[in-house]
Amino acid sequence: MSRLAPYLQYLPAFEATARLGGVRHAAEELNLSPSAISLQLKKLSDATGIVLFQKSGRNVALTEAGKDFSQAVAISLGQLDTATRASRKITSGGQPASLLVSVPTALGIAWLTAVIVDFAETHGIANLTINEAITAAEVDWENNDLAVVYDNPPFPGKYWRSLSEVRLCAVCSPTLFPRLDLRNRDRKLSSVALLHEDDGGEWAKWSIAARIGLDGNTRVRVNSVAQAVASAVQGRGVALVSDVLTRNYLSEGRLIQPFATTINAAREYYIVCQIDRASDPVLRVLADRVVEHMRPGRDQNT
Structure with missing residues (x-):
């Protein structure tokens, strides 16, 4: 089994000093003395062979090598923190709490x-x-x-x-179907409201694919597709919505799909x-x- 790096215990002092820009600030955060922080930084530098800091007035600044090392340390400590928080969620039965x-x-x-x-x-x-x-x-x-x-x-x-x-499909309540007068050669959906959450662009694409005119319709724009589906179930119009959303409603008979045409969603x-x-x-x-x-x-x- 490989041994852990001997300098791991000094990484918190290094991370705090690099992040806060000074030994004294790091000492205050970690509840240690400045001399203890300085000693840990020296031991870390000796163990890694990297010159980590250089004097910058009364504070310290990372060297270029220290900056690279700091990024690697920050990522590693972040991953350890994430793993620790995830582990705390695990119950004695082995499942997350x-x-x-x-x-x-x-x-x-x-x-x-x-x-x-x-x-x-x-x-x-x-x-x-x-x-x-x-x-x-x-x-x-x-x-x-x-x-x-x-x-x-x-x-x-x-x-x-x-x-x-x-895939987007046009759906409506069975109670609305009699109002869909599609017997004429110039098929139109002029007698029902069109429910949509975008600017109407998807209805326009569907109209071209289905060869059905949309002139003279009432357009109802809603804030969410959930409102469009609910309004369609209530018989308030025809909604152009995802097949993934409507499977249950279609199988239960609460919605019908009067047209076979579907289009790809964005x-x-x-x-x-x-x-x-x-x-x-x-x-x-x-x-x-x-x-x-x-x-x-x-x-x-x-």
């Missing part, structure tokens, strides 16, 4: 929240927190272990895994986490569970 997951609101309402809750119950996770965010940039990574996002990579500093491409679903958490066994199992439920044709109630 808590789990924090971020999901897009509409997908959570449709079925994902139920999947995560079931996962937590199955794995004995006592404290589950489900937060909301759509894109990776909106996720609070200080308070989430894992996130499912509707976005496009790259996600700098993160590990990500594709869950599903997204974004896809990804599962994202911090790079140093990518090999976490619990997060990997949860990711596999979500991927399984994302499979086309999967009944999300099973």
Whole structure:
């Protein structure tokens, strides 16, 4: 077995001095005397063979070699801190005591929240927190272990895994179907409201693909796709939304898809986490569970 580097005990003193720019400040933070900090820095320099600091007035400044070493130390100590905090979550049974997951609101309402809750119950996770965010940039990574996002990579500093491409389909309540007068040669959706969350660009693309005119429609722009789906279920219009969101509603008969035409969405679903958490066994199992439920044709109630 390889021996640990003999200078590891001096790294906190070095990190604090490098970050704070002075021995006295480092001593105050670590509750040590300035002479003790100076001695540790000397021993670290002797052990590594690196000249770490040079005098800068009454303080010290990193040498070029010291700057490189400081970056490596900061990364290593950060990884150790992350690993320590993760380990504290582990219960005596070998499962995490808590789990924090971020999901897009509409997908959570449709079925994902139920999947995560079931996962937590199955794995004995006592404290589950489900937060909301759509894109990776909106996720609070200080308070989430894992996130499912509707976005496009790259996600700098993160590990990500594709869950599903997204196809957009027009859906409505069965009660609205009689109002869709499509018998004429110039097929139009002029008698119903079109529900959308963007500027209407996706409806325009769908219209061209389906060869259905959209002139004279009432346009209803909502703040979230969850509102669009809810309004469609309530018979208030036709929504152009993800097939991933509508599977349950379609299988239950609460929504119908009156047109076969679908188009590619501008974004896809990804599962994202911090790079140093990518090999976490619990997060990997949860990711596999979500991927399984994302499979086309999967009944999300099973």
